[in-house]
Every structure is written in C-alpha cells, then in structure tokens.
Amino acid sequence: MSTIVFSILVLVLTGVASAVILYFVAQKFKVIEDPRIDTLTDMLPGANCGGCGYAGCRSLAENIINNNSLDGLRCPVGGDNVMSDIASFMGLEASQATPQVAVIRCNGGKLNTTPKVRYEGVKDCLYAHLNMSSEGGCPNACLGLGSCVSVCAFDSIKIDNTTGLPIVDQEKCVACGLCVKICPRKVIELRNKGIKNRRVFVSCVNTEKGGISKKNCNVSCIGCGKCEKVCEFGAIKIENNLAYIDYDKCKLCRKCVVECPTGAIHEVNFPPRKEKANVEVEASQIK
C-alpha cells in the first residue's frame, strides 16, 4: 500500500516541479510574433512556389508585415484577388498588375527541324545545354527535355510528344516564373494574358543571322524586319536578328502575323480569319 502512495506522490511532485520550471522557461524564451503573419499566410495560396521571390508564402507574409507596404511584394499566383484581400486586411493600397501567362518562344521541335545529332544523356535541359547546341543545330532552341515540366508546381506545362515542345495550360498557369528561371535557353517568357486571352508573340529566340538560322529551322525568325515595318504602333523591335513584340504597345492587329515570311509570329485565341484563303495566297507570294 505504502509503495503505491509513495509512487503517486513522487510522480505528482515531479510533475508539479517540471510544470513550474517549464512555465518560467517558456516565459523567459517567449518569441513574440505578430499574429497577423499567420493570418496573412493563411490568405496566401500556400503553394510555396517561390514565384514572389521569397522562400515561401510565410516568408512573403513576414516581409509584407515588416515592410508594412506592398511595394514590389506580390503573389503572382493569387493575383489581384488575393492581393486586394491582403491590402484591405493591412489597410494598404494594392497595386494592380496585368495577369500574365508563360509563353513558349520556340516552335522548332520535331516537326520543323531535322535532327542532326542524337542526345541520350540525362533528361535535364541544363545538362544538354552544357554539352551541345540542340538536336536540330539551333543554339537557342528549346531542348524539349522537360526541366520546366519538372519544376512547375501547378502541373501546367506538358511536353507534347508529336512536336517535342512544351505546352502551357493557360488556365492552370499562374505566372510564378519558375519555368522561366530554370530554362537554360530563356525560351519561356511571361507575357500579358491580353484581352480575351488573345496574344501575338514571336515564337523564336534565335539570334543568329537569318541564313544560318533558316538552315536549321523552318520557322525561325530571320530578322528580316518586315514585321517592324508593318507595325503601326511601333511595338516591334529587331535586335540581334530577332524580332520582339512589346506586349504593352501591341494592339493585337495581327498584321505582322500575315507579314512574317517564316511563320515565326504566332497568334493565340483569335477567332478564325474571315478571308483565310486570300491571306494564304498573300503569304505564299511574300515567300
């Protein structure tokens, strides 16, 4: 009997003593954290993709609280909805940003280039980039090994088996920019989604002279400058034998698309053209 009483007594006393010690230790080493950090973290999407430039959603939340401003702090995944929620919670003004989407600026792939070499190393774009130009010979081409696919946290990029090129699912893409960072060829660009999701862009990043790039690829930009001349809004600039369309200036008139002799300029989500037959004749004459 006395053994049981003794054990209970010892346990109770130890428990009480520990509780007292722990209480004072907890008081002494208490970390005072702004409770708003937790609230903000919950408001953010929680993908921890790093698209904002910080290590994760919590890190962005901490930075918003510490800076007490939203300058340069933006969650590209949540977009305007999340940012306006955060802004109203913090009593700040949220900057509006145009929604963007990742765009693949290479259309070479299996269909438009003739493979000269065979790559059989590890399926990683950076490794291939270090060892060779590309199977078709273009030093700027998409390698099609899917580093962008592996890094996408939103499952929005896939490699198309027929073309060997990545395709962006524009519904799922949140423009976090992870694929842009990992692409060793800088083939992926974040561009404005555009009105009704309509976009016009140059699907090529090759900076070689026209003759050389044309040898390797049927659809490369040859830097001929026709699009630059036809553009009424001064949105197109040719630099290093490559045309680039400034999406802020582009009014989506699509004149450049018709003018391009190699078909390097792409239009997305436009309704089909009315006089399509005529346009094709024109395009072939230009060639």
Place this chain on the structure above:
Amino acid sequence: MKTFHRGGTHPEENKLTNDCSIEVFPLPKQAVVFVSQHLGAPATLVVEKGEKVKVGQLLAKAEQFICANNHSPYSGTISKIDLAIDFTGYKKTAIYIDVENDEWLEGIDTSNEIVRDIKLDSKQIVEKIKEMGIVGLGGAAFPTHIKYMLPEGKKADYLIINAVECEPYLTSDNRLMLESAEEALIGIEILKKALGVEKALVGIEKNKPKAIEQMTNLATKYKGIEIVPLKTKYPQGAEKQLIYALTKREVPSGKLPIEVGCVVNNIGTAQAVYYAVQKNRPLIQNILTLTGKSVKQRKNLLVRVGTPIQSVIDYCGGLPEDTGKVISGGPMMGKAISDLSAPTVKTTSAILIMSNKESSRKEETNCLRCGKCVTVCPMGLQPIHIAQLAENRLWEETEKSSAMDCIECGCCLYTCPAGRPLLDLLRLSKNNISEIRRQRAKR
C-alpha cells in the same frame, strides 16, 4: 607495381594504333582557328581581315592572368573573322585562313636537329612558355605558364610528367615517346629548371613496354628524371591519382597539386615546351589519333590546329557506314562531336569513331543497390547517393556530399549495370554548385 589506392576500373584497352607511326597531315586549303582555345579569359584579337599571316605569327594576345596566346598555324590570307561552329555545335569567334604555302616566321627553327643546351634561366623559360601560347595538352587546356608561377610561400618538390595515357584507344603519347623521346626529355629538363626542382617523375602505364624501355634507356643521360611504370588501371592518368601513385601524397579536397609540392604536366606539353624554348616554335600542332574499330585506316597524325575534322576523317578512308558517334578524345572522358565541319583545337588528342552498337547507352533501369559505382570511384565518393540527390534537385546536399571532388572520370557510369546516368547527374551537380557558390560570393 605502383598505382592509386582507391577505386578504378579497367576498360578494354583497344590500343589499335600502337604501331602506326606518326604521319604528317597535309595542309588544308582553308583552316579555321578559334581565337580562344584555352581555359580562362578570352584572348584579344591582334589581326584583321585581309591580312597576310605567316606560320607562328601571333593571332590573339593574352591580356589577362589566366589566358594564353594564340598563333597562326598556317601562312596565307585571313579571309574573314566570323563565328565558326565548334564540335559541341555552338559558335565561337574564329579566324578563317586561306592557306597559301608553308612559310614560317623568321626566327623559328624548323629543323629536326635536337638542341640540348638550355640557355634561358627559369624566369625566361616561364616567359617563353607564356609567349608561345603553351596550354596543357592533357585535355583541360589550362595555360601552362600559370602552373610555374608558384603562389607565395609554396615550394615544389617534384615535377610530375603524365605519360600514362590511361584512356582506351588513345596512342598519341605512346607514339610521341617512341618517336621523339629525346625532345620530350629535354622538355622535362626545361620544366625542371623552370620549377627549380631536383626530381622529375614520369609515370607510364605498364601496357606501353616499348615506350617505358626507350624512355628508361634515354633518361639515364639526364640527372633526376625517373621513369616509373604504373599499373594499367583507369583513371591512372588523373592528376590526383597520378600524384598519389608516384609520391603517396594526397591532394586535399578543393586544393591544387602545389599544396603537396607537385606540379603535373602532360608529356605532350613537355614536348611543346621543348619546341617553344629551344626552337622558338609556338604551339600550333598536335599529335592526333584517329581510331575506332570500324575505321579502315587508323592513323596517328601530326595535325595543325584548325584543320576541319571532316578532312581528317576523309584522309583516313571516310566515315564508316555504321557510325553512331564521333568523339573528340577518348571513350571515357571525350565529348561527342555534333558537327564534323568543326576544326581541331590545341587539345584535340584523338578522334574516335564508334559504331551505333558500341556507343549507345544501356537502357536505364532502377538502381540495383549493388554499390559498384562506390567501389570504382577513385575519389571515394558515393555516386549513386549524389545522383539521387541531384535527381531531386537538392544541390546544397550534393555539395555536402563532396560532389565538387568528382573528377568526371566516368568510372561510375561505365560500371553501372543498371545504366543510370550517374556521371551526367554528377556533372550537373557540379555545375549547379558552382552557380550557387558564385551567388554566395556576390552576397
């Protein structure tokens, strides 16, 4: 028999061209010489389009510390200075020369007479090596003179000459030792003098008995040059492994051989140094082995820098029908050539032609956990562990697992029964770690 103590493997030797004596390759009609052919900062062009050049004339000048001069291997007119494709398929600035004749610059001794007297002192020798654009001919193309400008407080005990040639198929060093042993030995003497050491050790793999015999006989005439036969084991010719085999000293991780009092140079470099110092001849040619099981006429050729690879292959009977891969260098460490119109560079020591069957990789399957890659790794790394980390893109973890110590010898990839791309992943880790380190340095 001396060798390194850890790992290593023994691939089929295939030294098919051991008995083919060195032929002089005829001058091409048009040559393409890259402006920079070394490791480090690019050299600055000193010639212009339309200019007439002679053999040995300076084309590009080294203006920064890790940089090497580049001389014209031909006499003729510079037709253009433009981008040219190199063997990886990328384009680099190059000088196109229309070759007219073989007129050498005045002051260069073109005779075959052997000059034994070393007139220059150590400082002048290093200056001469720098002036003549000598780079390491072992493969890395590191400017040689930098190895002889020892950092403060460091002293060299040994000069180590790498004549191991552990890569299968390659025979250029073997032929060099058989045909111009004396030139190489004088070159070693010069390097010894430049470094101020008493002893030079020349490591040669046991599978070259004739070369060992000839070198040992001739080396008796020179004081302090010792020829050491080494066990035939790959990668015997890797810098750190060779130092261990010859001196039992181990180079610490991330450090250079001078840390343990050694300077290592290739035997080909020694010969180039002989030409530079004794004959005033810049580095404009090298010995190239054209080999492969299916090649009709396998040859050892003395080729000027800038010769199109295609013309070398045509000279030896053309590309065999079943060709799967053309490799610049040996089968273990060489790189696949993606464009045959690319010219040779200072360090092109071999062109290896392999059939489709020989060269394609094994089908990749799951890791068997057999541990063979760990057994063969000469640096004592765990390739599969690092590869797994690399597959998950955990670059900082690969750094902790010493991925940077990898010498890229390819033993792991060669041995792996599951065909895992271990070497690729290790190289990828090294590249990503260097990038991370650069970022850290910026901060």
